[in-house]
Amino acid sequence: xxxxITAFSNPLIKRIRSLRDKRxxxxxxxxxxxxxxxxTEAREAGRLPQFLFHTAEGAxxxxxxxxxxxTESAGGEVIETSxxxxxxxxxxxxxxxxVAAYPEFDTSLDGIDRHAAPLWLxxxxxxxxxxxxxxxxxxxxxxxxxxxxxxxxVDPFSVEAVRASMGAIFTVPLAKTGWDAFERWLRTDAGTLxxxxxxxxxxxxxxxxxxxxxxxxxxxxxxxxEAIAAACDLLVxxxxxxxxxxxxxxxxxxxxxxxxxxxxRRRS
Amino acid sequence: xxxxITAFSNPLIKRIRSLRDKRxxxxxxxxxxxxxxxxTEAREAGRLPQFLFHTAEGAxxxxxxxxxxxTESAGGEVIETSxxxxxxxxxxxxxxxxVAAYPEFDTSLDGIDRHAAPLWLxxxxxxxxxxxxxxxxxxxxxxxxxxxxxxxxVDPFSVEAVRASMGAIFTVPLAKTGWDAFERWLRTDAGTLxxxxxxxxxxxxxxxxxxxxxxxxxxxxxxxxEAIAAACDLLVxxxxxxxxxxxxxxxxxxxxxxxxxxxxRRRS
Numbered sequence: 001x002x003x004x005i006t007a008f009s010n011p012l013i014k015r016i017r018s019l020r021d022k023r024x025x026x027x028x029x030x031x032x033x034x035x036x037x038x039x040t041e042a043r044e045a046g047r048l049p050q051f052l053f054h055t056a057e058g059a060x061x062x063x064x065x066x067x068x069x070x071t072e073s074a075g076g077e078v079i080e081t082s083x084x085x086x087x088x089x090x091x092x093x094x095x096x097x098x099v100a101a102y103p104e105f106d107t108s109l110d111g112i113d114r115h116a117a118p119l120w121l122x123x124x125x126x127x128x129x130x131x132x133x134x135x136x137x138x139x140x141x142x143x144x145x146x147x148x149x150x151x152x153x154v155d156p157f158s159v160e161a162v163r164a165s166m167g168a169i170f171t172v173p174l175a176k177t178g179w180d181a182f183e184r185w186l187r188t189d190a191g192t193l194x195x196x197x198x199x200x201x202x203x204x205x206x207x208x209x210x211x212x213x214x215x216x217x218x219x220x221x222x223x224x225x226e227a228i229a230a231a232c233d234l235l236v237x238x239x240x241x242x243x244x245x246x247x248x249x250x251x252x253x254x255x256x257x258x259x260x261x262x263x264x265r266r267r268s
Numbered sequence: 269x270x271x272x273i274t275a276f277s278n279p280l281i282k283r284i285r286s287l288r289d290k291r292x293x294x295x296x297x298x299x300x301x302x303x304x305x306x307x308t309e310a311r312e313a314g315r316l317p318q319f320l321f322h323t324a325e326g327a328x329x330x331x332x333x334x335x336x337x338x339t340e341s342a343g344g345e346v347i348e349t350s351x352x353x354x355x356x357x358x359x360x361x362x363x364x365x366x367v368a369a370y371p372e373f374d375t376s377l378d379g380i381d382r383h384a385a386p387l388w389l390x391x392x393x394x395x396x397x398x399x400x401x402x403x404x405x406x407x408x409x410x411x412x413x414x415x416x417x418x419x420x421x422v423d424p425f426s427v428e429a430v431r432a433s434m435g436a437i438f439t440v441p442l443a444k445t446g447w448d449a450f451e452r453w454l455r456t457d458a459g460t461l462x463x464x465x466x467x468x469x470x471x472x473x474x475x476x477x478x479x480x481x482x483x484x485x486x487x488x489x490x491x492x493x494e495a496i497a498a499a500c501d502l503l504v505x506x507x508x509x510x511x512x513x514x515x516x517x518x519x520x521x522x523x524x525x526x527x528x529x530x531x532x533r534r535r536s
Contacts, residue, residue, distance in 0.1 A: 041511065130398060134516045143509025164516070171511045205530065241411025241529070243309065243439045247522065248402045248432070254519040256527045261509065262473065 002128040004080045008088060012079070014050060016101050017089055022155050029104050031157035032089070033169070035096040036063050041167035042102070043067055048074040049100035053081050053089060058097035067098060090157065104157055109148070109185050117145025118211030119260050121253060122193075124150045124179070125219040132156055133164025134250035135217070136166060139172045142257045145212070146173030150182050150228075154219040183231055186214065194260075195224055195232035196252055198245055209260045217253045272348045276356060280347070284319060284369050285357055290423050297372050299425035300357070301437070303364040304331050309435035310370070311335055316342040317368035321349050321357060326365035335366060359427060372425055375444040377416070377453050385413025386479030387528050389521060390461075392418045392447070392496060393487040400424055401432025402518035403485070407440045410525045413480070414441030418450050418496075451499055454482065462528075463492055463500035464520055466513055472504040477528045485521045 018024040019032045030050060033039060039049070040063050052071045058064045059080065066080050089099045114120065121139045126132050132154050139147050149156065153176070156162075161222060162169050177185070186193060194209065195216045216232065218224035229235060238247060238255055247255070273281060276406055286292040287300045298318060301307060307317070308331050320339045326332045327348065336346050357367045382388065389407045394400050400422050407415045415424075421444070422429065430437050445453070454461060462477065463484045483502065486492035497503060506515060515523070 023348075133439075134519060137512065137516055138519055140512050141312070141508050141515050166514075166516075167514060168510075168512060214375030238409075238526070239529075239533075240409050242408030243313070244405065244408050244434060244436060246433075246434075247409050248405055248518070250516070251402060251406055251519055251522040254515065255524055258506070258523045261507075265507075 005085065008085060011091065012051070013081075013085055016053070017064065019101060020091060020159055022158065025104070025155070025157055026158050030101045030202050031104055031162065032098045032099065032101055033162050034090045034092070036061065036098055038167040038170075039067055039100055042170040043070050044076060045171045047102060048076055049102045050076050051101040052076060053086060053099045054097055055083050055086060056077070056080055061097060064097055067187065067266045091152040105174065107149075107174050107179065109175045109177045112146060112148065112173060112175050114145065114189060114191055114212050116163060117143065118213065118264050119144045119257065120148060120212060120214045121257060122139065122148045122150060122182075122214050122216040123153055123253075124216055124224050126217065127220055128166045128219045128225045128249070129154045129158045129160035131248070131250040133166075133169070135253050136161070136165040136168040136174070137173050138250065138254045138257060140168040142254070142261045144172070144257065146175065148182065148214070149174070149176045150216075156263055159195050179228060192233045193238060194234045195229055196256055197229060197235040197237055198223060199229070200235040200237050202234065202236045204238050204256055204259055207234055207236065209263055211264065213260050215253070215256055215260060219247050220249045271345065273353065274350055276353060279353070280319070281349075281353055281357065286322070287359055287369055288359060288427055290426065293372070293423070295474060298369045299372055299430065300367065300369055300427050301356045301430050302360070302367045304329065306435040306438075307335055307368055308364050310438040311338050315370060315438045316344055317370045318344050319369040320344060320346045321354060321367045322346070322365055323351050323354060326346055329365060332365055337376045359497060373442065375442050377443045377445045377449065378414065380414060380441060380443050382413065382459055382480050385411065386481065386532050387412045387525065388414060388416060388480060388482045390416045390418060390450075390482050390484040391421055391521075392484055392492055394421045394485065394517060396486055396517070397422045397426045397428035398432045399488065399516070399518040401429040401434075401437070403521050404436040404442070405432040405438050406518065406522045406525060408436040410522070410529045412440070412525065414443065416450065416482070417442070417444045418447050418484075447496055460501045461499065462502045462504060463497055464524055465503040465505055466491060467497070467498060468503040468505050470502065470504045472506050472524055472527055475502055475504065477531055479532065481528050483521070483524055483528060485517050488517045491535055
């Protein structure tokens with residue numbers, strides 16, 4: 001029999017809601033995700049929540065039922081609550097049928113097997129959670145091995161990043177590291193580091209990209225620092241035909257990632 | 269001598285702040301933009317604000333000075349105010365040196381000359397303002413003739429869309445219309461309508477895209493309605509190599525738009 005909570009003042013509701021804040025996520029080791037589609041994708045990837053919240057109505061949906069069963073089997077807690085409390089937890093007017101709190105994953109570089117895929121994405125000091133989540137979604141779509149976050153990136157477990165990832169947070173391997181550690185790790189084995197840059201004339205369609213290629217996107221406003229750009233094997237640019245000098249960071253990453261993927265499929 | 273406002277309760281401050289709301293934008297025919305880079309891009313494109321707000325400190329910057337001079341010459345009003353009031357107007361903690369209110373543009377289909385460019389972007393019931401602004405930014409980057417909004421899209425003059433456009437709202441021709449009117453207009457002259465779809469097997473790199481190509485992206489959650497998909501000359505899909513079935517709408521638009529642009533430059 002699932003536990004039921006109907007009071008906004010319930011301590012568990014306050015605790016789960018506090019996960020919208022990075023400090024509380026770090027302290028709890030938990031993050032929030034919402035929506036039946038994303039939670040189902042998580043379940044199919046073997047990720048189950050520590051706390052699952054649903055409405056009485058929602059529980060009649062077979063996918064909610066599957067989530068409830070799987071969560072309970074894995075030792076998680078299932079809580080029936082009101083639509084208003086679900087809204088409060090998610091911060092959205094219309095959060096869908098379910099909100100859940102998941103244990104954060106290991107994000108060490110040791111978890112990355114570079115030979116598992118021909119293409120990897122790297123983000124350097126990326127600041128916008130929507131961009132980070134969108135890049136995770138693109139990493140999944142393009143069949144990248146994963147996303148490596150270098151230096152002070154926005155938290156991938158923020159509500160906005162998880163939402164923009166559309167579930168890819170659960171399916172795409174993710175590592176967080178500093179530049180020095182990343183460079184040391186990169187140079188221990190094969191791997192071509194390709195930086196997206198505005199300060200080069202090399203068109204992104206000109207090179208042949210070997211596997212594994214590590215495709216790096218810098219900070220939205222500043223791009224990469226010079227020292228990091230200098231450490232890249234290649235700097236390439238996407239041609240710009242208009243008045244502005246740059247694309248959105250997530251868009252540029254995707255245009256570039258599909259170029260590498262398209263080359264790989266032509267050669268295979 | 270510029271007018272100075274220091275009180276949050278000033279009626280003009282309340283009026284300008286109300287432009288964050290679509291109903292007030294419609295009533296006033298004005299929209300908000302912020303940040304020196306974007307406002308300077310607007311000025312260079314010949315767009316000047318009806319109201320320009322800056323801080324006393326900001327006025328010492330030569331680009332703010334250029335904006336002040338141009339705004340006054342064009343009959344707009346320049347107001348010196350506090351950083352706190354600028355924050356209140358923009359809704360951001362750190363709005364930069366300037367916030368301004370611009371007259372909304374004409375967005376009728378009559379303003380579009382299809383022969384001005386080989387590629388046009390079309391969005392159908394796009395709901396996310398960040399996606400809309402990002403697509404405008406991409407339209408500029410890829411040298412598209414403009415963006416045509418079909419049926420019930422989010423307001424391109426919303427603060428979030430203007431911000432994500434990074435100035436492209438001022439430089440990229442924009443039209444808003446209904447599907448029937450768009451289809452009638454499209455079929456009066458040359459133009460290939462290409463729809464991005466999940467319900468086709470035709471790879472986006474397979475066709476040769478003639479000029480002008482109209483590249484259409486549907487609603488984020490639902491894609492295009494069947495009747496609209498059926499009216500396309502081509503439906504194409506971007507291959508997906510992961511677990512999810514779709515890319516972010518702005519990302520998919522950009523990957524597709526660069527494919528068309530890359531074909532055009534290879535043929536030219």
